[in-house]
Amino acid sequence: MEIIIKERENKGFAIASEGDKKAGIMTYSIAGTDHIIIDHTEVDPEFKGKGVGKQLLYKIVEMAREKNIKITPLCPFAAAMFKKLEDIQDVLR
Numbered sequence: 114m115e116i117i118i119k120e121r122e123n124k125g126f127a128i129a130s131e132g133d134k135k136a137g138i139m140t141y142s143i144a145g146t147d148h149i150i151i152d153h154t155e156v157d158p159e160f161k162g163k164g165v166g167k168q169l170l171y172k173i174v175e176m177a178r179e180k181n182i183k184i185t186p187l188c189p190f191a192a193a194m195f196k197k198l199e200d201i202q203d204v205l206r
Contacts, residue, residue: 137166151187151188
């Protein structure tokens with residue numbers, strides 16, 4: 114599974130793919146130089162239950178740590194994962 118992050122203007126996303134198939138995407142808004150807001154997670158039905166959403170979140174958390182920014186999870190999936198996973202709460206705003 115390959116996951117890449119792309120940003121354009123005040124939006125960004127992490128996209129997961131396996132070969133030529135898109136497995137999932139997590140989108141966020143850039144809210145200043147030290148803050149992003151995760152607003153949507155979508156996983157292709159073929160990849161549901163395989164941890165794709167969690168992998169997308171971990172990739173964005175990794176990026177947040179590198180850039181020293183905080184995350185607000187508006188997306189219900191991301192919010193639930195932040196409550197469940199203590200190892201990522203350091204980037205929670």
